[in-house]
Amino acid sequence: xxxxxxxxxxxxxxxxxxxxxxxxxxxxxxxxxxxxxxxxxxxxxxxxxxxxxxxxxxxxxxxxxxxxxxxxxxxxxxxxxxxxxxxxxxxxxxxxxxxxxxxxxxxxxxxxxxxxxxxxxxxxxxxxxxxxxxxxxxxxxxxxxxxxxxxxxxxxxxxxxxxxxxxxxxxxxxxxxxxxxxxxxxxxxxxxxxxxxxxxxxxxxxxxxxxxxxxxxxxxxxxxxxxxxxxxxxxxxxxxxxxxxxxxxxxxxxxxxxxxxxxxxxxxxxxxxxxxxxxxxxxxxxxxxxxxxxxxxxxxxxxxxxxxxxxxxxxxxxxxxxxxxxxxxxxxxxxxxxxxxxxxxxxxxxxxxxxxxxxxxxxxxxxxxxxxxxxxxxxxxxxxxxxxxxxxxxxxxxxxxxxxxxxxxxxxxxxxxxxxxxxxxxxxxxxxxxxxxxxxxxxxxxxxxxxxxxxxxxxxxxxxxxxxxxxxxxxxxxxxxxxxxxxxxxxxxxxxxxxxxxxxxxxxxxxxxxxxxxxxxxxxxxxxxxxxxxxxxxxxxxxxxxxxxxxxxxxxxxxxxxxxxxxxxxxxxxxxxxxxxxxxxxxxxxxxxxxxxxxxxxxxxxxxxxxxxxxxxxxxxxxxxxxxxxxxxxxxxxxxxxxxxxxxxxxxxxxxxxxxxxxxxxxxxxxxxxxxxxxxxxxxxxxxxxxxxxxxxxxxxxxxxxxxxxxxxxxxxxxxxxxxxxxxxxxxxxxxxxxxxxxxxxxxxxxxxxxxxxxxxxxxxxxx
Numbered sequence: 172x173x174x175x176x177x178x179x180x181x182x183x184x185x186x187x188x189x190x191x192x193x194x195x196x197x198x199x200x201x202x203x204x205x206x207x208x209x210x211x212x213x214x215x216x217x218x219x220x221x222x223x224x225x226x227x228x229x230x231x232x233x234x235x236x237x238x239x240x241x242x243x244x245x246x247x248x249x250x251x252x253x254x255x256x257x258x259x260x261x262x263x264x265x266x267x268x269x270x271x272x273x274x275x276x277x278x279x280x281x282x283x284x285x286x287x288x289x290x291x292x293x294x295x296x297x298x299x300x301x302x303x304x305x306x307x308x309x310x311x312x313x314x315x316x317x318x319x320x321x322x323x324x325x326x327x328x329x330x331x332x333x334x335x336x337x338x339x340x341x342x343x344x345x346x347x348x349x350x351x352x353x354x355x356x357x358x359x360x361x362x363x364x365x366x367x368x369x370x371x372x373x374x375x376x377x378x379x380x381x382x383x384x385x386x387x388x389x390x391x392x393x394x395x396x397x398x399x400x401x402x403x404x405x406x407x408x409x410x411x412x413x414x415x416x417x418x419x420x421x422x423x424x425x426x427x428x429x430x431x432x433x434x435x436x437x438x439x440x441x442x443x444x445x446x447x448x449x450x451x452x453x454x455x456x457x458x459x460x461x462x463x464x465x466x467x468x469x470x471x472x473x474x475x476x477x478x479x480x481x482x483x484x485x486x487x488x489x490x491x492x493x494x495x496x497x498x499x500x501x502x503x504x505x506x507x508x509x510x511x512x513x514x515x516x517x518x519x520x521x522x523x524x525x526x527x528x529x530x531x532x533x534x535x536x537x538x539x540x541x542x543x544x545x546x547x548x549x550x551x552x553x554x555x556x557x558x559x560x561x562x563x564x565x566x567x568x569x570x571x572x573x574x575x576x577x578x579x580x581x582x583x584x585x586x587x588x589x590x591x592x593x594x595x596x597x598x599x600x601x602x603x604x605x606x607x608x609x610x611x612x613x614x615x616x617x618x619x620x621x622x623x624x625x626x627x628x629x630x631x632x633x634x635x636x637x638x639x640x641x642x643x644x645x646x647x648x649x650x651x652x653x654x655x656x657x658x659x660x661x662x663x664x665x666x667x668x669x670x671x672x673x674x675x676x677x678x679x680x681x682x683x684x685x686x687x688x689x690x691x692x693x694x695x696x697x698x699x700x701x702x703x704x705x706x707x708x709x710x711x712x713x714x715x716x717x718x719x720x721x722x723x724x725x726x727x728x729x730x731x732x733x734x735x736x737x738x739x740x741x742x743x744x745x746x747x748x749x750x751x752x753x754x755x756x757x758x759x760x761x762x763x764x765x766x767x768x769x770x771x772x773x774x775x776x777x778x779x780x781x782x783x784x785x786x787x788x789x790x791x792x793x794x795x796x797x798x799x800x801x802x803x804x805x806x807x808x809x810x811x812x813x814x815x816x817x818x819x820x821x822x823x824x825x826x827x828x829x830x831x832x833x834x835x836x837x838x839x840x841x842x843x844x845x846x847x848x849x850x851x852x853x854x855x856x857x858x859x860x861x862x863x864x865x866x867x868x869x870x871x872x873x874x875x876x877x878x879x880x881x882x883x884x885x886x887x888x889x890x891x892x893x894x895x896x897x898x899x900x901x902x903x904x905x906x907x908x909x910x911x912x913x914x915x916x917x918x919x920x921x922x923x924x925x926x927x928x929x930x931x932x933x934x935x936x937x938x939x
Contacts, residue, residue: 241310241502241553242337244564244655245645248745251655251692251704253331253345253759253789261803261850262321264862264890266904266932268373268395270306270319273327274347275866278846279789279807280329283918284442284873287537289722290316291439291480291514294918297344298331298763299785299811299842300737301918303721305334305346308486312338313349314574315510315543316720317484320433322375322393323413325350331789332739332761333710335688336657339570339639343710343737343763343785353427354387354417355379360939367932370406371397385422389415399440400907401928403471404616407437407480427490432483439480439514441473442914442922444521444532444611445879457527461879463923464526466612468912472532473517474606475616480514499554502568508545512720514538515581515624519922523595530611531597533589538581540626543720547572567642574635576719584623628672633719635665643690650696655706657690665715667725680730684713701746710737714769728777732769735779739763743789754794754802762786770817773829782815783839804849811839813875837877841918845869845883858894863887874920881923884913902934 243250255277267273270293274280283294283301293316295302306313313319321327330337331345338346361377372395379389391413398406411433419425443466446459486508493501520535551568589597589604597608606618641659648654663684671677692706711734715725743759768781791805816835822828838844846869852862866886873879887908894900907929916924 241551241566242641242643242657244553244566244643245653245694248700248747248755249645249653249694249696249702251694251706251741251743252690252708253741253743253757253761253791255329255331255791255805256793257327257329258793258803259325260801262324262326264852264892264902265850265864265888266890266902266906266934267321270321270324270327270347270349273321273324274329276803276848276850276864277329278805278848279331279787279809281841281843281846281868281871281918282916282924283841284916284922284924285439285516285537286518286722286919286921287535288724289919290512290539290541290720291516292316292318292512294722294916295347296841296918297329297342297346298787298807299809299839300342300344300763301722302342302344302346304717304723305338305341305344307338307346307348309351309488309490309504310348311504311506311547311549312545312572313486313508314545314718314720315484315508315576316512316539316541317482317510318435319349319484320393320395320409320411321349322411323351323391323431325352332706332741332763333688333690333708333737335661335686335710336641336643336659336690336708339572339637339659339661339688340663340713340716340734341710342712343739343765343783351429351431352377352389352391352413352415353429354389354415356381356387356420361937362939363934363936365932365934367397368930369398369400371930371932373397373932373934382416385420386416386418387420388417399927400930401468401910401912402440402925403469404473404475405438405440405471407435409433409435409437423494425492427488427492429486429488429490431486435480435482437480438473438475438478439516440924441471441478441517441519442916442924443470444472444519444526444922445873445920447521447524447527448878454524454528459527463881463914464611468925468928470612470614471616472519472534472609472614473616474534474618474620476618476620477536477622478515478517480516481511482513483509483511485509497554497556499552502549502551502553504547504549506545506547508543510543512539512541518919520595521921523597525595525597525608526611529598531600531608532611532614533595533597534587534607534609535595536581536583536587540579540581541576541720543574543576543718545572545574562647564645564647565643568640570637570639570641572635572637572639574633574637574718576631576633576635578631578633578719579629580627581624582627584625628670629675630670631719632668632670633665633715633725635663635715635718637664638662650699653694653696655690655692655694659688661686661688661711663713665713665718665725667715667719678727680725680727682714682725682730684734686711686713686734686736700748700752701744703744704742706739706741706743708739708741710739711735712737729769732777733767733779735765735768737763737765747794749795754796755792757789757791757805759789760787761789768815770815770832771819771829773818775818775820775827775829778817780815781813781817784812784814785839786810799854800851801853802849802851804847804851806845806847808845809839809842810844811842813837813839816875834875834877837875838872840872840874843869843871843883852890858900860892862890864889871917873917873923876920879920881914881917884911884926886911886913886926898938900936902936903931904934905929905931 396408415429553566600608643657669678713734714729716723741761767779770781772778816832818829869883910929914923915926
């Protein structure tokens with residue numbers, strides 16, 4: 172349970188306890204200078220615990236950091252839900268520099284590929300369900316398509332299973348919460364500089380200062396530049412700054428004011444097209460096997476003179492907390508955010524038959540010009556009370572949220588079709604096709620593609636408003652028995668307007684949806700260091716869930732449909748074992764169903780008549796086996812079936828003929844049946860630690876058809892650190908040690924994303 176120091180207000184949140192970060196010693200400034208680096212660093216080691224810094228202990232989950240999500244009303248050990256916490260030291264040791272890097276250590280999560288309607292950015296799948304819109308920062312939804320950094324992140328929390336009771340509208344799979352760094356009551360300076368293969372350069376800095384006796388200031392900065400190992404052309408640079416001021420560190424009233432900015436410029440990756448199956452017609456003999464084509468790993472189908480991606484993210488937050496009588500905490504959080512995602516990105520489109528018929532690829536230009544603005548206000552009360560001898564730990568609140576997205580795309584002169592055919596078919600390639608067609612093998616990314624680019628007048632404006640009320644209560648009858656209850660009501664309204672152009676009519680559509688979400692669990696504690704739970708939870712995903720910037724778009728066809736509702740029942744156990752509870756072990760079996768999935772009905776309309784089902788097993792471990800040996804990882808088994816996919820048109824658009832979907836019984840796209848992760852370190856001698864990581868995943872399908880797929884893989888990483896003294900250390904990371912050629916992004920039916928090849932980085936980390 173969270174403790175309070177100096178009567179400072181502390182929310183009753185329980186994802187665990189934290190010790191404030193210690194810098195893994197890094198090379199002294201003289202050593203840094205000798206490296207002759209511009210300004211480049213490794214993100215991680217500057218966040219490991221420092222034994223000299225006072226700590227606040229919280230029970231649960233192997234002593235990891237306390238969560239900003241105060242909706243957890245019990246220690247993680249006693250929370251009837253699967254939650255994986257990726258702590259600061261694992262982020263640091265693995266050399267993670269992005270959210271997707273950090274999530275690589277969590278089994279059961281896959282990263283999806285972008286598509287025409289699916290933006291380039293963090294596209295996660297959790298337990299088989301798309302969780303693109305289910306990213307939170309300190310417990311508040313972070314909207315807009317982005318690629319998130321971790322230079323300002325203390326730890327990453329993955330809540331698995333239906334998540335609507337905690338976060339509102341969401342997928343059935345769960346959500347990801349980023350816990351950010353805040354100003355603390357101590358003085359410390361940290362810096363980290365790194366260089367590596369593939370033009371890797373990275374710099375991070377972390378400065379925390381007391382301001383007087385009751386306030387503190389913290390500044391985090393980052394600059395990063397790198398190519399993608401094993402890939403031609405792909406790479407980019409980014410920089411970020413995050414500052415926080417905390418007032419009232421010791422009194423009953425506290426204010427935390429923070430500002431965050433991130434800018435990136437890159438050439439996004441295109442991946443490799445699938446060997447497209449042709450099952451009927453005269454060319455059936457040329458049928459592909461559905462795997463990505465066997466071409467050189469470095470093959471890049473984009474155009475260096477056309478492709479780009481520029482992003483920006485700005486977030487400002489005011490977090491006010493006041494300790495009332497009887498230990499009740501009143502909290503109000505106001506946040507404003509804005510994100511921009513602007514790109515031209517070539518997709519190697521195999522769906523036109525070019526690859527198997529002609530050995531060519533159409534360079535399909537996927538484009539987006541998007542700005543998303545959000546304003547959120549959350550007010551909550553939390554505390555403890557005892558009634559009739561029964562203890563309640565509660566949190567209740569109201570939330571108001573407004574999201575506005577303006578989205579358009581680019582138009583090109585000349586166009587992106589093949590001028591020889593007037594379409595996207597490519598019997599030939601090269602200059603005569605204006606380089607819109609290229610060869611499957613050895614395409615030239617520096618083809619002299621000349622164009623004029625302009626933003627389309629077909630602007631889509633989406634305005635989404637949400638009003639919510641929620642309450643959570645952990646009821647402790649005695650030391651052995653607890654009940655966890657949670658409920659949330661959402662009033663979700665979204666309006667879409669598309670401006671008319673010379674060729675298209677204006678479109679207006681809207682959805683107005685009200686829904687309840689539930690979370691309940693029975694917890695039995697056979698011992699103080701363990702629990703066994705049985706839990707039930709629901710989620711609701713209304714039409715237009717993405718707020719105008721994702722795959723789940725609002726359209727006329729779906730505006731009147733009900734939210735898709737998912738239900739999950741889970742039986743699990745959690746134990747903190749070894750002396751001091753230093754090793755956390757978890758296990759769970761679960762079944763999740765969506766009985767009203769949106770699919771095509773027999774008359775061609777969209778209806779809530781489909782069904783999806785996931786049955787699975789999860790195992791997890793985190794902590795220390797001995798004082799020198801640390802482990803983190805787990806295993807996930809997912810039996811994810813599309814039980815009822817509705818109907819499919821086997822006729823034409825003019826004369827449709829609908830039959831029962833032949834894809835009934837197929838597996839979910841982007842969902843491996845088996846996945847496992849392990850990260851382990853061992854301190855061999857004073858100042859020297861080595862680590863090894865293994866990530867394994869079985870094959871995944873690129874679409875519900877299950878006829879395009881990427882094979883499974885096993886990836887190995889390695890790390891070694893050496894402390895020169897108490898303040899300075901060096902860290903060497905080798906990612907993808909065996910240079911495994913595999914695919915790490917599969918959710919598009921056209922291509923698979925190529926994972927980075929082997930790379931090495933050396934970081935120098937200093938505390939001064």
